[in-house]
Amino acid sequence: MRYANRVAILLVVLALFASACTADSGDSSGEAEGAxxxxxxxxxxxxxxxxxxxxxxxTKVAATPAIDEVYAxxxxxxxxxxxxxxTTESKSFDDLKATVILALGQSDGPDVAVVPQGRPDMGxxxxxxxxxxxxxxxxxxxxxxxxxxxxLTKTMFSSDGVEFGxxxxxxxxxxxxxxxxxxxxxxxxxxxxxxPATIDDLEALLATLAAAGETPLNAGNVEGFPxxxxxxxxxxxxxxxxxxxxxxxxxxxxxxxxxxxxxxxARLVDWVDAGYFTPAFEGIAYxxxxxxxxxxxxxxxxxxxxxxxxxxxxxxxxxxxxxxxGGIGPQPGATSEPFAVRADTSVPDLAKEYIDxxxxxxxxxxxxxxxxxxxxxxxxPGQSALAAEAQAxxxxxxxxxxxxxxxxxxxxxxxxxxVAESQxxxxxxxxxxxxxxxLDADYQAFLSGQ
Amino acid sequence: xxxxxxxxxxWTPYAFIGVPIAVYTIFAFGPFAATLVLSLFEWDGLxxxxxxxxxxxxxxxxxPIFRNALNNNLYFTIFYSVLPIxxxxxxxxLIADTARLKVVRVYRVLLFxxxxxxxxxxxxxWRWIYSPLSGPxxxxxxxxxxxxxxxxxxSTTALPAIGLVGSWVMYxxxxxxxxAGIQKIDIALYDAARVDGASRFEQFRYVxxxxxxxxITVALVVTLATALRVFDLVFVMTRGGPGRSTDVVAFFIxxxxxxxxxxxxxxxxxxxxxAIIFIASxxxxxxxxxxx
Numbered sequence: 001m002r003y004a005n006r007v008a009i010l011l012v013v014l015a016l017f018a019s020a021c022t023a024d025s026g027d028s029s030g031e032a033e034g035a036x037x038x039x040x041x042x043x044x045x046x047x048x049x050x051x052x053x054x055x056x057x058x059t060k061v062a063a064t065p066a067i068d069e070v071y072a073x074x075x076x077x078x079x080x081x082x083x084x085x086x087t088t089e090s091k092s093f094d095d096l097k098a099t100v101i102l103a104l105g106q107s108d109g110p111d112v113a114v115v116p117q118g119r120p121d122m123g124x125x126x127x128x129x130x131x132x133x134x135x136x137x138x139x140x141x142x143x144x145x146x147x148x149x150x151x152l153t154k155t156m157f158s159s160d161g162v163e164f165g166x167x168x169x170x171x172x173x174x175x176x177x178x179x180x181x182x183x184x185x186x187x188x189x190x191x192x193x194x195x196p197a198t199i200d201d202l203e204a205l206l207a208t209l210a211a212a213g214e215t216p217l218n219a220g221n222v223e224g225f226p227x228x229x230x231x232x233x234x235x236x237x238x239x240x241x242x243x244x245x246x247x248x249x250x251x252x253x254x255x256x257x258x259x260x261x262x263x264x265x266a267r268l269v270d271w272v273d274a275g276y277f278t279p280a281f282e283g284i285a286y287x288x289x290x291x292x293x294x295x296x297x298x299x300x301x302x303x304x305x306x307x308x309x310x311x312x313x314x315x316x317x318x319x320x321x322x323x324x325x326g327g328i329g330p331q332p333g334a335t336s337e338p339f340a341v342r343a344d345t346s347v348p349d350l351a352k353e354y355i356d357x358x359x360x361x362x363x364x365x366x367x368x369x370x371x372x373x374x375x376x377x378x379x380x381p382g383q384s385a386l387a388a389e390a391q392a393x394x395x396x397x398x399x400x401x402x403x404x405x406x407x408x409x410x411x412x413x414x415x416x417x418x419v420a421e422s423q424x425x426x427x428x429x430x431x432x433x434x435x436x437x438x439l440d441a442d443y444q445a446f447l448s449g450q
Numbered sequence: 451x452x453x454x455x456x457x458x459x460x461w462t463p464y465a466f467i468g469v470p471i472a473v474y475t476i477f478a479f480g481p482f483a484a485t486l487v488l489s490l491f492e493w494d495g496l497x498x499x500x501x502x503x504x505x506x507x508x509x510x511x512x513x514p515i516f517r518n519a520l521n522n523n524l525y526f527t528i529f530y531s532v533l534p535i536x537x538x539x540x541x542x543x544l545i546a547d548t549a550r551l552k553v554v555r556v557y558r559v560l561l562f563x564x565x566x567x568x569x570x571x572x573x574x575x576w577r578w579i580y581s582p583l584s585g586p587x588x589x590x591x592x593x594x595x596x597x598x599x600x601x602x603x604x605s606t607t608a609l610p611a612i613g614l615v616g617s618w619v620m621y622x623x624x625x626x627x628x629x630a631g632i633q634k635i636d637i638a639l640y641d642a643a644r645v646d647g648a649s650r651f652e653q654f655r656y657v658x659x660x661x662x663x664x665x666i667t668v669a670l671v672v673t674l675a676t677a678l679r680v681f682d683l684v685f686v687m688t689r690g691g692p693g694r695s696t697d698v699v700a701f702f703i704x705x706x707x708x709x710x711x712x713x714x715x716x717x718x719x720x721x722x723x724x725a726i727i728f729i730a731s732x733x734x735x736x737x738x739x740x741x742x
Contacts, residue, residue, distance in 0.1 A: 222689070279598050280582030280597070280603065281603070283580065283581065283603030284583055284603070412711065415709075416710075419689070420693050423603075427605060
C-alpha cells in the first residue's frame, strides 16, 4: 500500500477520535418572553437606582413548562419594578454542569447563574473566586429565618472553598427537592394497608403487599442512582443530623462504616432477596419505571419529589422515611440548584435583588400553584393534593430540623463508587458489609487528600 | 491515488491540501496537542494547574478502574470488528455473483441505515428492545414461561448485549464496503476460476478475498477505532454498569475530567486511548503492507 494511503487512513482515525472528544452540548437557550404584568409585588421603592441596567441570568430548564412560565412572569415583573432589562438563558442540567463554572470566569459571563451544588461545582467556583459572598445580604433579607439554617448550609463554603457547610452563603433556590416514598392509594386500600409509622411497620407493609400478590416496590435501576436513593433514605433516617452533617461536610473524622449504613444496606439486600422490587428491575431504565408506576404498577416507589408532575394527584400519596422508633430522622434533600452571583459582575446589587425577588412570598405562591415544591412554605390553594402533602412534609423536615443529605455529596468520586458497588451488592457479588466498607474506603481516601 | 508526472512541479495541489490541513490543525491537531500538554498537569479546570510530569500516566497504569475500562474496550473489538467483518465477508461471498444486480442498491441503503443513525438514538431503541418491561427480547423469554431477565442489569449479559448493537451497526458498514469492492472485481476472474473448476469457496479464497484487501483494511481500522472509543451506547444504555461491567475508557475520561474535575488525569487517559488506537491502526496497516 502506498504511503499516502496509510497517512490518509491515519487521518481518518484522528478525525474519528477528535469527533469523539468533542462533546456535543445541545444549547437549549432561549430568551424569556415577558408576560403581561398584572400585579407587582415587593416592598422596595420603584423608579429605582438600577434604572436602565441589564442583567444576564442563566437558569435551569424547569421541571414543567408551567414552572418555566412562572419564572418568565416573575422576571417580567422584576424588570418593570426596577426598570431594568433581564436576559434569561435557560439550560439543561447537563449543559449547565459542563459550562456554567467556566462561564462565571468570563467577563461577559452571566451575572446570576444557577450553579450545581456540592464540592466539585459550587465548591470549586468558590475556590477559584468566581462567586460573590451573599452572607450579609442573606442576613439582611432574613433568609436564615425564612428558609431554615440547614437549608442554607448546603450552599455555604469557607472563602477558600475548602470547608463545606460553613462560612459564607453563596446561593439559594426557591424550589426544593427531597426523597420520599410515593404510594398508590388504590392498591393500599385494596390490600387494606396504611402508610407506615416506623421502619418496622414499613417492612411489615412490604411483606403484606408481597403476600397480596402486589409488587411492593416499583423500581428501575439501570442507571444505578435510584437504588442509591433508597439506600440513602434508609441510612439517613438512622443517623443523627449532626453525624450526617459531619459526614458530608468532612468534619470530625467520621466514617461511612456505621450501624446506620450497615443496617440500611443489609435491609435492602433482604428486600432484593425477598423479591420486593419490580422483577428484573436491574435492567429497567429509571424513566420507564416512573411511567410504570404512574400507570398503576407497583404499590410504592421510593424516589425524589421531582416525579410529582408525572403522577395523578388523586391516586398517589406520599410519606417520608420513618425512623426506627417512629417519627422521622434526617431526610436526604436540598434546594434545587441554587442561584448564585458572579463575583466580577458589574451589577452585584441588582443581581442580589433578582435572587431575593425569586425567593419572595409571591414567587413561592406562583411556583406552588404551578406544581413546584417551594423553599418558602406558603398557602397555595391551587396546589394539587399530592404536592400539598409533599410540601407539608418539607415543612415538617425543616421545622423539626431533620434535613439530611444525599450521601454521594461526601466526596467527588462517591457517586461513582456508590453506583458501581451498590449494583455489585444487588447482584450478590459483594455483601452489604463489603459495600459499606467500599464507600468508607472512598471517603477516607478523600479525607486524607483534603 | 492521483498520478504525478515527474519533472512537473505545481504548487496548486498544495494549496488544495493546505485548506484541509489548516482546518485539521485548528480543530484536531491543536486540541490533541493541548490534551497531551494537559495530561502532564494536575488541574481542576479552574484554579492554577501544577506540573506533575508523567504521574497521571503512572497513576493510570496502577488504576484497576481504568484497566477494567480498557479491557472492556478490547472486548468490544470482537463485537465491533471481528464479528461484523467476518459476517460481512461471508455474506459478501454469497452475493458475489449478484453484486451487480440493481436490487443490491436497495440492499445497500438498508444496510447503511444503522450506520448513519446517531448512536444515541440506537442506544435508546436497543435499551427498549432489551427492556424487561416491554421489550421484544423479554417478551420471548416470558412467553416460554420464564421470569423476565435484566439483560442490561446483569454483569454477564450487559457487555455482550451492548457489543451486539455495535456488531449490528458495524456489519452494515463493512458490508457496504465489501459490496462496493466486489463490484470492482473483474467478473472475468470469476469466469476464469469457474472454467478452472474452482469451487465457490475457492472463488472466494482466491478471487473475492484478495480483491477486497483494501476494503478489509479500511473496515478493520475504522471498526477497531470505533470499538476503542465507544461512549454513546454505554452512556445511554447502562452508564457503565452494573458494577463496572460495561465501563469504557471514553466514559472514564468523561467522568474523570468533567464530573470529578481531574482534567489532567482525564487528558492522560485520552492520550493512552489515542496511543492505543494509533498502534492498532499501524499494526493493521503494516500487516496490509506486508501482504502486498
